[in-house]
Amino acid sequence: MQFSDLLLTSDSTMRDYYRRSYGRMRGYHMPRHFMEIPYWIPIVSSMLPDERFAKELLVVENLDDAFEQVQRGKSDSVFFFSAMDANIEALLHLARTGATFVVGGYVDPALFEEFPDVHFLHNVEDLPATLPGARDRGILDYRLFRGLECIPRYSLSSGCSLRCKFCTVPTKVVPTDPMTLESEVDALEPLDFRLVFLDDKSFGDAKNWREIGNLRKRFETVNPDFEGFIVQMPPSFAVRGDFLKECVELGVRYVEFGVETANDDLLKYLRKPFRMRHLREACDRVRELGLYLVPNLIMGIPGDDYHGTVEWVREYVDIIPAVNVNWLATHFGNERGDLGLPAETFGDRDQNTAEKTWLSEAEAAAGRDAVELVYSLTDEYWQDRMTYPQERVVR
Incomplete structure (x- = not known):
């Protein structure tokens, strides 16, 4: 259910x-x-x-x-x-x-x-x-979802070696059994899809990330309409040598960055593995390569005024067709978190609500206003535009 x-x-x-x-x-x-499914x-x-x-x-x-x-x-x-x-x-x-x-x-x-x-x-x-x-x-x-138009997930690995404070993902990276990789592609046959979301929590963390290049033909056999991948990674991965360029060559079409907030002090508080200089360099590379970025943002971080995040979205809105927004939450089972925040109410543990005991009503309202603003920025820019053309050229 x-x-x-x-x-x-x-x-x-x-x-x-x-x-x-x-x-x-x-x-x-x-x-x-x-x-998604x-x-x-x-x-x-x-x-x-x-x-x-x-x-x-x-x-x-x-x-x-x-x-x-x-x-x-x-x-x-x-x-x-x-x-x-x-x-x-x-x-x-x-x-x-x-x-x-x-x-x-x-x-x-x-x-x-x-x-x-x-x-x-x-x-x-x-x-x-x-x-x-x-x-x-x-x-x-996937037979219970036969015929569903969707973006299915596919995993080359589980876990993440990074240790962001708010995250509950295990920190041991375990590659998927190579003997099952093609069978897991075949399992997607009941679904109607063009893109596949790679569920690796930080794509490039596991050594088998280049396998998507070998698997592309298999995806195309299962679904002739297959067009490529969505991956998620920290900006610090995206600025490593030609990593992002190689991702595009392997079939990546969209990338998600776990940005959370455009504030170096708060990035440090969250134990994020990058700072704003890495984020800007990564965004410039996304733009140069003709990729599209979907940033993951977190509202409700104590002390955030959201000005930096809004201005960063405004600066790079031409590569950001959408944003994903959640609210900081003290999830049960986050043993490494040490956010220093209470978990007194369901709202404190729910990433979908601004009702947090550590936020005043004015602070919660500021976060809601920031969400509306980043939504409107991307809406206004992209309302008469569509993402990528049929032929893509890596510059």
Whole structure:
């Protein structure tokens, strides 16, 4: 079961912004209920053999309807969920049906102590020990999403060697088994896509990053409309020698930088592996290579006035067709964080809300205003423009 964004996010400002932006960005698709396919679902589906389980995707738009549906099916069904602070209250409400739930995610497992039929997994690899008939993780199974226009994820590695304070990603980088790389491409066959998002948390961190060049033909065989990759990396990677140029030659079309904020003091506080000089040099290279940049920004950092971030977006808006915005959150399980911030409310732990105990109302309003401004800057510049032409030339 997956909670719809239409249920979890009452404010449509962000959804409307993405729908406008994606409509101008070649190869981008935004499904109705989520920004992208919830990656955990094809993972879990691969662990449930067809001969033992009949699988169905249920998207929760209306909580009352979902409650009745779970109630009706609880005698012979197991319901899988990914728990986040944004959906935990809705999930706890459904748990009151007494149905069997298998739950993973970044929340405190103690929240489910009163529900004996809720089984919390700290790692998806523990599923076979919890559910009879389940097996070890296999090739991703996307059949529940057949025909969906989307941007699927694909991984050459997991983990990230960087140690940004707010992040919960494991710091050990583990390359994907090379024996499964082509099979994981083949698994995308049910989907309708032009671009693939490389889920490597810092592309270039793992030594196998050049494998995308070898895999391009495989992607094109699976989907003749395939056009290239989206990657994410810190700006400090982008300025290493000819790394970014080689990325373009391997098929990268868009790049995401974890910018967070254009303020050196706050970048240091977050333990980001770059400073503004690296960011500007990286942006200049993006511009020279004909790439497009989607920066990831974080609002709600204590002491941020957002002026530097807004001015940086204004300076490079010609290469920024969209921005991704989240709010600083003290996620459960972030053992290395040491942000020095409280985790007293759901809002403190939810990256989708400005309601933080460390922000005054004026500070929260300033952050919301900054979001509106960076949205309007990119909207205004790109409203009559489209991203890349059919033929791309690396300058």
